[in-house]
Amino acid sequence: MSIIARNNVTIAGSGLRTMIFAHGFGCDQNMWRFVEPEFREDFRTVLFDHVGAGKSDLSAYDPAKYGALQGYADDVVAIGEKLGLRGAVFVGHSVSAMIGVLAAIEAPEMFESLVLIGPSPRYIDDGDYKGGFTVAQIEELLASLDDNHLGWSAAMAPVIMGNPNQPELGEELTNSFCRTDPEIAKQFARVTFMSDNRHDLGKVNARVLILQCKEDIIASEAVGAYVQKHIPDSQTVILDATGHCPNLSAPAEVIAAIRRFV
Amino acid sequence: MAEDLEDLYENAPCGYASLGPDGRIVKSNLTLSQWTGFSQEALLGKRLRELVNTSGAIFYETHFAPLLRMQGFFNEVALDLVTIDGATLPVLVSAAERRDAYGDLLFTRVTIFQAAERRRYERELVEAKREAERGLAAERTASELREQFVAILGHDLRNPLAAIDAGINLLQRRGFDDRAPDLLAHMRRSGSRMQELINNVLDLTRSRLGGGIPLKKEECSITPVMAQVIEELRIAHPESEFAVNLNATEPVDCDQGRIGQLLSNLLGNALHHGAKNRPIRVVAVTEEGRFTLSVANEGDPIRPEIMERLFLPFYRGEARSSAEGLGLGLYIASEIARAHDGELSVTSDQSGTVFTFTMPTARTAAPDGVG
Numbered sequence: 175m176s177i178i179a180r181n182n183v184t185i186a187g188s189g190l191r192t193m194i195f196a197h198g199f200g201c202d203q204n205m206w207r208f209v210e211p212e213f214r215e216d217f218r219t220v221l222f223d224h225v226g227a228g229k230s231d232l233s234a235y236d237p238a239k240y241g242a243l244q245g246y247a248d249d250v251v252a253i254g255e256k257l258g259l260r261g262a263v264f265v266g267h268s269v270s271a272m273i274g275v276l277a278a279i280e281a282p283e284m285f286e287s288l289v290l291i292g293p294s295p296r297y298i299d300d301g302d303y304k305g306g307f308t309v310a311q312i313e314e315l316l317a318s319l320d321d322n323h324l325g326w327s328a329a330m331a332p333v334i335m336g337n338p339n340q341p342e343l344g345e346e347l348t349n350s351f352c353r354t355d356p357e358i359a360k361q362f363a364r365v366t367f368m369s370d371n372r373h374d375l376g377k378v379n380a381r382v383l384i385l386q387c388k389e390d391i392i393a394s395e396a397v398g399a400y401v402q403k404h405i406p407d408s409q410t411v412i413l414d415a416t417g418h419c420p421n422l423s424a425p426a427e428v429i430a431a432i433r434r435f436v
Numbered sequence: 437m438a439e440d441l442e443d444l445y446e447n448a449p450c451g452y453a454s455l456g457p458d459g460r461i462v463k464s465n466l467t468l469s470q471w472t473g474f475s476q477e478a479l480l481g482k483r484l485r486e487l488v489n490t491s492g493a494i495f496y497e498t499h500f501a502p503l504l505r506m507q508g509f510f511n512e513v514a515l516d517l518v519t520i521d522g523a524t525l526p527v528l529v530s531a532a533e534r535r536d537a538y539g540d541l542l543f544t545r546v547t548i549f550q551a552a553e554r555r556r557y558e559r560e561l562v563e564a565k566r567e568a569e570r571g572l573a574a575e576r577t578a579s580e581l582r583e584q585f586v587a588i589l590g591h592d593l594r595n596p597l598a599a600i601d602a603g604i605n606l607l608q609r610r611g612f613d614d615r616a617p618d619l620l621a622h623m624r625r626s627g628s629r630m631q632e633l634i635n636n637v638l639d640l641t642r643s644r645l646g647g648g649i650p651l652k653k654e655e656c657s658i659t660p661v662m663a664q665v666i667e668e669l670r671i672a673h674p675e676s677e678f679a680v681n682l683n684a685t686e687p688v689d690c691d692q693g694r695i696g697q698l699l700s701n702l703l704g705n706a707l708h709h710g711a712k713n714r715p716i717r718v719v720a721v722t723e724e725g726r727f728t729l730s731v732a733n734e735g736d737p738i739r740p741e742i743m744e745r746l747f748l749p750f751y752r753g754e755a756r757s758s759a760e761g762l763g764l765g766l767y768i769a770s771e772i773a774r775a776h777d778g779e780l781s782v783t784s785d786q787s788g789t790v791f792t793f794t795m796p797t798a799r800t801a802a803p804d805g806v807g
């Protein structure tokens with residue numbers, strides 16, 4: 175199977191430069207539905223699903239390879255190589271911010287700029303570093319993934335099956351986004367929330383824009399500031415948006431900030 | 437009496453909360469306050485995620501908030517509310533956005549149902565599913581084993597049985613003439629062969645399904661049983677040469693019969709695979725609290741791909757003659773080693789192949805003799 179099919183890569187737009195969007199933990203490329211179309215005039219835009227998410231090839235999920243964020247970063251680089259990317263813009267949300275950091279270290283010529291939305295190099299507190307969660311809280315999360323399928327599969331199922339009262343929501347729409355295999359979601363959660371990429375930040379040579387939301391429990395402003403401090407050529411824009419998904423809740427702000435940066 | 441809509445809202449059998457465009461509660465009903473212990477005033481301005489546990493908050497931010505934004509609603513999301521006392525209240529939450537004519541978000545309306553019973557039921561279902569999967573896996577293993585048995589019985593017992601049958605036919609036809617004693621001896625060997633096959637299969641069953649080969653351990657001198665096994669094989673294979681050095685002087689805490697069986701299996705392997713007309717060397721020593729027994733033969737080295745599976749049951753390195761056996765000998769030898777807290781290893785190169793068994797002479801900390 176080609177990497178294009180494996181990662182459900184979709185390409186649009188007509189620009190000379192390429193902008194590639196990477197979704198975070200919990201969803202798929204639908205995350206970019208309000209943002210990506212705005213860049214089609216000036217960029218070739220590339221969307222994809224991480225293996226295990228959305229319409230990726232679930233049979234390609236290899237627990238060993240995807241047991242670390244590097245496995246996902248390798249995929250980003252492989253997609254970039256397939257598309258012949260040089261000097262591209264990488265836009266990564268949530269855990270994909272660090273996946274982008276790793277990919278940019280691995281293939282420096284591929285990405286000229288990185289846009290990191292809600293980045294966190296480590297979610298668990300460590301001494302003076304405040305990741306936002308205690309080990310106990312993350313263990314509770316991972317345990318609840320183990321013994322409570324409901325928050326993942328069973329509870330998602332009614333949503334995925336669509337709402338008969340709102341037939342205008344096409345079957346394809348409700349079926350496709352945030353579709354997730356519970357076993358893979360568990361492992362992705364573990365890899366995401368146990369990751370520690372603080373030492374990788376200093377190795378990034380690309381220009382970096384950090385988009386930071388207010389009141390983001392998953393990646394706090396303090397964590398965003400830490401990322402900026404440790405990536406040499408980086409700047410931060412604090413969005414008015416709150417929560418962890420400004421690409422959905424405040425797309426206009428996100429689009430404007432990315433435009434100014436690129 | 438007409439229904440009182442205000443009262444219906446406040447005292448509905450479900451919790452209601454309306455979130456402003458910023459996601460903060462702007463209105464909630466009395467029921468939600470009663471469930472959570474937070475007054476309606478206290479709930480004002482809170483976010484939904486502040487009312488649930490940490491993992492729920494992470495789910496909400498990474499899964500349900502995006503869904504809500506993308507499709508305008510979510511239904512039947514399982515969350516745990518945390519009450520003012522810190523208690524957990526399992527609930528199912530549905531939410532729908534209310535937008536104005538321009539598509540701007542006015543409110544997100546949230547309905548919350550208690551779901552303790554349902555959650556318990558669902559957990560039981562999940563547990564029952566796991567239990568069933570475990571049972572199925574065990575059943576598959578047992579079933580594979582049974583299939584192997586059938587194959588063994590069909591294949592390996594057929595030859596000696598056919599020999600006995602042929603012997604009976606001959607005796608019937610010819611009567612008890614002067615060739616009969618030889619014939620009977622031959623038939624008896626076939627019977628012994630069948631007995632050995634059946635014992636091996638039983639050992640396999642015990643080791644696979646019963647948690648190891650059972651041992652009758654006692655402190656004993658290990659040399660006599662080894663000498664006896666070697667003597668038996670000398671008689672059975674007069675053409676083969678054995679170079680033996682039994683120097684195990686210390687008593688060994690072991691099951692003598694099993695050690696004899698282990699040696700017999702190793703010798704059987706060496707007889708079959710070793711170079712003909714070259715001696716098989718057996719060395720046994722006790723030193724520094726360990727009993728070591730090695731069996732060496734000359735001949736072609738074992739190929740690496742065979743080496744990997746050498747101690748697995750039903751594995752035969754090469755196409756074999758029908759007399760070779762079940763492919764269980766080395767597996768059972770390694771299981772006997774394991775049951776004695778010992779190990780069986782092998783090295784093989786151009787100079788030959790050496791199987792080495794080693795175990796502690798004295799009883800180790802683990803009190804059970806089963807291993």
